[in-house]
C-alpha cells in the first residue's frame with residue numbers, strides 16, 4: 001500500500017491508501033483506494049469492539065486487587081511466622097553459647113548443637129522444639 005493524494009473539484013486534497021501494484025500499473029489489481037480517514041475510523045471501530053467493556057474492566061480490576069491483597073496477607077503471615085521461628089532459634093543458640101561459656105557444655109557439643117539448630121531451621125523446621 002502506498003499513499004496517494006486526490007484533489008476534488010473544489011481543490012480539496014484527500015489522502016488515500018492504494019495498492020502499490022495498482023498504483024504503478026504493474027499489477028491488475030482491483031482493490032479500491034481507501035481514504036485514510038475512513039481507514040482510521042474503521043481501525044477505531046475494531047479497537048472499540050475488542051476493548052474490555054467498562055463493567056468487565058472494573059470487575060477484573062477488583063478481582064485482581066482482592067487476589068493480590070489476599071496473597072500479600074498470606075505472605076505477611078508466613079513472613080511473621082518465619083521471623084518468630086528465627087528469633088526462637090537465635091534465643092536457643094544464645095542459650096547454648098551461654099551454657100558453653102559457663103563451662104556447662106564442652107565446645108564441640110555446643111558447636112554441634114548450634115549446627116543442628118541452624119540446619120533444622122533451614123531444611124526441616126526446628127528439631128529441638130518440633131515446631
Ligand SMILES: [Zn+2]
Pocket residue numbers: 019020021022027029030031
Ligand atoms: Zn493490489
